[in-house]
Amino acid sequence: MIPIDDSPIVRDGKSLILAMDHGLEHGPVDFEDVPEKLDPSTVFETATHDAVTAMAVQKGVAEGYYPSYEDDVNLLLKLNGTSNLWMGEPDSPVNCSVDYAAELGADAVGFTVYSGSNHEVEMYEEFRDAQESAREHDLPMVMWSYPRGQGLKNDTKPGTISYATRIALEIGADIAKVKYPGSPEAMEHACKAAGDMKVVMSGGSKTSDYEFLSTVEAAVNAGCKGLAVGRNVWQREDPTQLLDALERVIYEEETADAALEATE
Amino acid sequence: MIPIDDSPIVRDGKSLILAMDHGLEHGPVDFEDVPEKLDPSTVFETATHDAVTAMAVQKGVAEGYYPSYEDDVNLLLKLNGTSNLWMGEPDSPVNCSVDYAAELGADAVGFTVYSGSNHEVEMYEEFRDAQESAREHDLPMVMWSYPRGQGLKNDTKPGTISYATRIALEIGADIAKVKYPGSPEAMEHACKAAGDMKVVMSGGSKTSDYEFLSTVEAAVNAGCKGLAVGRNVWQREDPTQLLDALERVIYEEETADAALEATE
Amino acid sequence: MIPIDDSPIVRDGKSLILAMDHGLEHGPVDFEDVPEKLDPSTVFETATHDAVTAMAVQKGVAEGYYPSYEDDVNLLLKLNGTSNLWMGEPDSPVNCSVDYAAELGADAVGFTVYSGSNHEVEMYEEFRDAQESAREHDLPMVMWSYPRGQGLKNDTKPGTISYATRIALEIGADIAKVKYPGSPEAMEHACKAAGDMKVVMSGGSKTSDYEFLSTVEAAVNAGCKGLAVGRNVWQREDPTQLLDALERVIYEEETADAALEATE
Amino acid sequence: MIPIDDSPIVRDGKSLILAMDHGLEHGPVDFEDVPEKLDPSTVFETATHDAVTAMAVQKGVAEGYYPSYEDDVNLLLKLNGTSNLWMGEPDSPVNCSVDYAAELGADAVGFTVYSGSNHEVEMYEEFRDAQESAREHDLPMVMWSYPRGQGLKNDTKPGTISYATRIALEIGADIAKVKYPGSPEAMEHACKAAGDMKVVMSGGSKTSDYEFLSTVEAAVNAGCKGLAVGRNVWQREDPTQLLDALERVIYEEETADAALEATE
């Protein structure tokens, strides 16, 4: 962890990361109800919203679409990622070098780590290479810290999420993206376990506006420094309205109720 | 994906790739009915047809025969490839470095990726190295995107082919070569899943002139930017006639019927 | 082994290393009774005690907190470390390069080696790389020499601990951190097996003040050149008082009784 | 494949390679009846015969004996090779780098590839590195193309040998050494499958003069560009006489009968 408050991906100490790598991780099935979003331009448009501090995509999408948005969107290049077609202990190939991410104009890089996988050793070492290379390029490192594997049954129980944030702190992330551990108390503990490192909540699958904003409100109150969200934004009919509300909950620390009322 | 419309392997936004690496992938058995085609010169001669924008071969064939055809044929150096003699999850060794491909005068490089294989992680990482090296040499990257492996039963069902094109877009290909998913609607979805990246249909095993041209017509109408074909061309008695017809279907967007009539 | 008596991590030929990487190795559970210690600053404060010759942490903690303590604390950068979430033969990923440790201002580096693990071959080779790189940076190498794995049942029996110190000497450590083998005689043998290389006792899980100091006294009498301790210091209500006592036992070679009396 | 007719290992478009790496591949047992041949000098003496265009040995033998023969013998440095003591799918360690082979004065390099082994992927990639390095040093690459492994029962059936020569062509060999597939027709097909690349027959275990020369005659008539032979030469009492006969069969294209008669 190094100081990143001056980074473009941070606004008032917080971040709202819009992620769109589901086509790789889950396949086109995530776009079934919103086929027009298969065109990455549509999501980049959404990412121009002021509330969004960075858009997280894989290399190929960055190559093809970021040149048209580099003035209006900050790029978080997701360095690894995998399809869900194969079988075996969780792992994730490194699809982009940090050098190339920098060449593409990235403002930060992202890396998934599956602690608990029998590939943990290999993944930590790949993370090390990427992290030290990111330091050379002065790029913040965001870790998708997702414990998962043979030795883990429930990957969102409180102890696991606190372990996830702590690991991110210890091995050198600047921001940890973790799943919501089910309660504000557990989220607060997970944030404490991260010391001064920022924790952002992972958006997860689509829920109602109110349910989603309430969870974000709880997470922010518990110490989260923002949100990394995909489907809960771009699977909606009107992502802009939700981003308006998220802007209030995250940066103004308004309640979900107040934010919803103000933006409806 | 980067813009490649100015590349020699593209003509009017489309490509017709003539592939001849079957001696490695399938063995001499593919030449059983056309033994004279064991001489690579014969296929290079066919590739001088104006409809063909690139000829795809392995390193050794390029070394031995491309020097005689470099004025008339564009070279797509296929970087990996394997025999079918061994057993185990799909994988493909990298037989040629991008540096050496460039030295041989390649106009583009090609790479097979078996998403869904238990070697997916390794294959994506080899693809990354090749892709980033291709960027340095300004060579388009064509991905043979073929989901295959323990976790996959039917590798041409619609969802799989759309996943295949999306993966190619996300991890940085410029053209994805995929199998025909069985219907124009499925092909159209697969092309949409690729965003602005070009998709070309894979020719497959030999069928009748009409059947083959009809499928190409359907694929082009569905959004395919051309064809990568081997046996369906060079296993024929008169490849030139079929290439005449393909030229009309692909670049002039004529129907299979009209193209056949005009070239018979 | 090279001469390290002039290193800042050595005081009068001995070392007291305060370790705090439990958040990675064991998870936040080690902080259950002392949640305020999740903030690494609190442990760095403790490490400013004169008795402490080095504080051992992982890369991320060093990045985030060492800049505020570099005048008052010597940094021992622990190069490898793993979570306890996965299953399989003991192994430990290398999370930090020696070059980067040096950049962070490390005064020494640390490395865990699980001799007896079926990953021993790989771990020794990673140790070699780190050790030779440490020599280039003139940084002492501390080995956590912990025999562990399929072939080992009881990893603190005398023969095992003597083997552990000998391995550290033979493959190039400057200090070996080993578990207490149960008796002063066994500890003495383990120190002899290390030749002129320094051996420090590992603190282990928390025990009473007297019990802990007595074991340290026995170890020092047996030839140990100090202590590497974590939980037995920072899990206490008053770590400073125990450090006062440890200072007397280790550097003044007072008895546990005398040290306790003098510091209570 | 690149043009190698000007290479010292080629005479009138053909090659006769004398191989002596049996001490590594089979063990001293191959020398049981000719113990004096354990001294590599004796085989180097034989290799000074004009018919022999290259002597194939492992690195250590080249280091020790080639300096005395470099004016009279061309060196084919065999880059990989293994003992027959271990168990598992066929594989072969790379015992010599191409750089070092060049330093030793090699005129060409050799590499065994076991297509069909479950180590095929790894072996092709090692071959690639060696082949591209050989190109830099302008050294012809001879491939011992020996399909072998779990998926192969009979490694000399016609289809397998034709596949073996084709693989060698496709992945970049200049000469393929293959076993005799049992009939002149099969050998002819295997030579055709290799396009313009040279195929040489592998000598195999010792047979009678006539039987051996007849097979060589048949192979040459079928399109083979020579022979790679070991035991059939140096296990004989009078290797020179057989080399005289081989010279006639290979370079003069005499019959076995005529050659035998002329040299007896």
Add this chain to the structure above:
Amino acid sequence: MIPIDDSPIVRDGKSLILAMDHGLEHGPVDFEDVPEKLDPSTVFETATHDAVTAMAVQKGVAEGYYPSYEDDVNLLLKLNGTSNLWMGEPDSPVNCSVDYAAELGADAVGFTVYSGSNHEVEMYEEFRDAQESAREHDLPMVMWSYPRGQGLKNDTKPGTISYATRIALEIGADIAKVKYPGSPEAMEHACKAAGDMKVVMSGGSKTSDYEFLSTVEAAVNAGCKGLAVGRNVWQREDPTQLLDALERVIYEEETADAALEATE
């Protein structure tokens, strides 16, 4: 094999290597009866005997003790070595790079190769790297050639030892250290199988003075160019007396009887 008769580790064409890496390979148990020998200085003292042409130790012992003996002892840095704590096919990690060995003042390097292990391929390739690096530093390479593994039952039978020396010759050692194959005839064959490369007998576990010297006498008569010995020297009460006798047997080619008589 390159000429090494001018190397400091050779005296009159022969070598007597005193090895002391048992603390790593076997553990402190080898020192049970001679605990004072746990101090490496004691063995270095022994190595100052004129009969000893080199002392073989691991990196850490060289770092710590060789600086005091560099005027009186020649250093043979053993590059690999392993504990006996783990389970699986024989293997040995590389604990020291050749570059670093040279920096430590090594006069030669040593490397264990377990031909017949299922790790043979990997070990040969590690040997290659070390051997070629040793050539750059002009350091003789001594191979501990020990066939061992799943496919081998009795690793000292004549055929195995002859194979062991031959492998060492073929893959590039300068001296092979092998076990005594049970008879002078078998030893002679093993020496012949090595061509001009030197073979030294491995000392093995401690036996009586006469038995040991007689075996050495037989080995020298059979063509061995000396001895590599550990326990049979430093486990004795008076290593100097035995070294006096060995000097006569090895360099003066006296009988065991005569040598014993002269030195008692």
